[in-house]
Amino acid sequence: MTIRGKSFKAGLVAGAGILLIPLFGARPAAAATPTVATCGKAIEGEIVKMQTAIMKALEVCLDGYHADLVKPESPQFTKASAKCELGLGKAIGLGNNSTMAKEKAKLDSFITPVPKSCDDVGLLLLGHLPQGTFGDVWSRAISLAALNTAYNEEAAANQDMVDGLGNLGGLYGSPAGGCPDCKTLTVPPCIEHACAYLSGSGTGFNIVSESGINIPLSGGLQPLPGVSTFTLCNYKGPGGTSVNPANDYIVLGSTSKGIKPASIPGVGFACVTGIGAEGYINCGGTDPGINYNACQDSNVTALAGTTTQAGAGGACQGALGSGAVCRIPTHDDEVNTGVNGGACINLHKQPAASGVAFINNTSTINVVQTSPDQLGLDGKPCTADDTNAPTEPGTNGLTTGTADVNVLNLGVPPGSGSIANGPVNGHTFDCGNIQTSNLTGGAIAGAFPGVANLAATSTVLGDQAVNFIIACE
Numbered sequence: 395m396t397i398r399g400k401s402f403k404a405g406l407v408a409g410a411g412i413l414l415i416p417l418f419g420a421r422p423a424a425a426a427t428p429t430v431a432t433c434g435k436a437i438e439g440e441i442v443k444m445q446t447a448i449m450k451a452l453e454v455c456l457d458g459y460h461a462d463l464v465k466p467e468s469p470q471f472t473k474a475s476a477k478c479e480l481g482l483g484k485a486i487g488l489g490n491n492s493t494m495a496k497e498k499a500k501l502d503s504f505i506t507p508v509p510k511s512c513d514d515v516g517l518l519l520l521g522h523l524p525q526g527t528f529g530d531v532w533s534r535a536i537s538l539a540a541l542n543t544a545y546n547e548e549a550a551a552n553q554d555m556v557d558g559l560g561n562l563g564g565l566y567g568s569p570a571g572g573c574p575d576c577k578t579l580t581v582p583p584c585i586e587h588a589c590a591y592l593s594g595s596g597t598g599f600n601i602v603s604e605s606g607i608n609i610p611l612s613g614g615l616q617p618l619p620g621v622s623t624f625t626l627c628n629y630k631g632p633g634g635t636s637v638n639p640a641n642d643y644i645v646l647g648s649t650s651k652g653i654k655p656a657s658i659p660g661v662g663f664a665c666v667t668g669i670g671a672e673g674y675i676n677c678g679g680t681d682p683g684i685n686y687n688a689c690q691d692s693n694v695t696a697l698a699g700t701t702t703q704a705g706a707g708g709a710c711q712g713a714l715g716s717g718a719v720c721r722i723p724t725h726d727d728e729v730n731t732g733v734n735g736g737a738c739i740n741l742h743k744q745p746a747a748s749g750v751a752f753i754n755n756t757s758t759i760n761v762v763q764t765s766p767d768q769l770g771l772d773g774k775p776c777t778a779d780d781t782n783a784p785t786e787p788g789t790n791g792l793t794t795g796t797a798d799v800n801v802l803n804l805g806v807p808p809g810s811g812s813i814a815n816g817p818v819n820g821h822t823f824d825c826g827n828i829q830t831s832n833l834t835g836g837a838i839a840g841a842f843p844g845v846a847n848l849a850a851t852s853t854v855l856g857d858q859a860v861n862f863i864i865a866c867e
Contacts, residue, residue: 478573505517836865
């Protein structure tokens with residue numbers, strides 16, 4: 395169920411006896427990998443440096459443009475144009491000695507040649523694409539996010555920014571021509587594209603539950619209404635300043651509510667808020683298609699009597715085999731002769747092809763029950779006066795390939811049963827239509843596990859395995 399926000403994100407349901415925890419969701423410090431805190435802090439530092447340098451360069455450009463409007467040079471804008479180009483070149487780009495290039499190199503050094511501040515689990519927990527599967531897409535995406543944020547902040551403060559950059563770049567009849575980067579930046583580095591959900595059977599979710607009560611009961615998909623927005627970035631500046639991998643779109647996200655309240659029969663409504671996204675759509679580049687398997691061990695209670703070392707993925711690591719990236723759980727598990735509560739994902743690279751996409755999407759889903767009534771005074775779900783308890787954000791994969799999910803060792807106390815759902819299939823995007831914001835034909839699929847026994851109490855549905863598809867009209 396992409397019951398998970400902005401660009402599409404799988405989420406988990408909590409309410410009416412359902413409590414699901416996202417794959418690679420936010421966890422208490424004791425359950426997180428040792429590098430998560432240091433990884434997040436290190437990444438934040440490099441983002442700030444990039445944004446600061448880019449904003450200063452844009453401010454120099456605008457100051458020169460504004461000064462020339464008051465006291466025109468002859469020919470107009472030529473000196474300001476050259477100064478602007480020099481500043482932008484020092485701030486932006488990966489094929490030069492810019493601040494962005496230096497800080498991206500620092501980002502890469504956090505994990506290669508050996509993990510230092512970050513590792514693949516840490517990147518996943520922070521919502522980034524793991525280096526082991528996707529190479530440096532994560533650090534390129536961070537670089538583009540820094541550029542896009544700085545650009546938007548300057549544009550908000552100076553609404554004539556595009557006019558100024560165009561004149562410094564020799565557009566609009568201006569005699570200046572010494573700032574080719576200015577021409578590039580008259581178009582924002584990232585632009586939002588809308589995906590209105592295909593009605594009927596094209597978009598929706600389904601749940602296979604431990605209790606045998608599945609949603610929908612008759613199979614197929616439970617409808618999921620709404621619109622998601624892709625923030626697509628394709629910045630290719632002159633002079634070796636390209637940030638994107640060749641011919642690929644970097645996908646970013648921001649806080650939004652694009653999915654309408656989704657009905658959960660017998661329970662209430664799912665409310666989704668998108669937090670962020672990171673991924674790509676390949677339109678002639680080398681980024682791979684992705685099929686993936688997700689898994690969670692339902693046993694999350696501490697058990698005595700085992701000497702198994704912590705740090706592995708427990709039953710899920712064994713089920714998914716080599717290559718799985720697993721969140722480090724906190725308790726030994728005598729049932730599995732491994733470590734309990736492990737959440738794992740195994741990403742299988744497929745050949746690069748036009749229109750393939752993979753996105754890590756981070757969002758929250760809250761379930762508002764109708765019995766007992768949690769709708770608040772206005773009687774409507776997903777509004778500010780709802781009385782349900784909030785759930786933590788989580789990060790899940792969205793792919794044009796296939797996805798499936800398993801939940802192992804069901805029940806309270808832990809048992810030996812399992813449930814599975816999938817595979818579910820996405821569909822490639824038409825790259826020829828993307829520039830016109832037409833995402834018709836593309837579909838994102840995902841699968842995620844839900845563990846319902848964290849409180850060691852009975853639940854309505856029990857553990858759950860969820861699939862979803864979002865197709866664009």
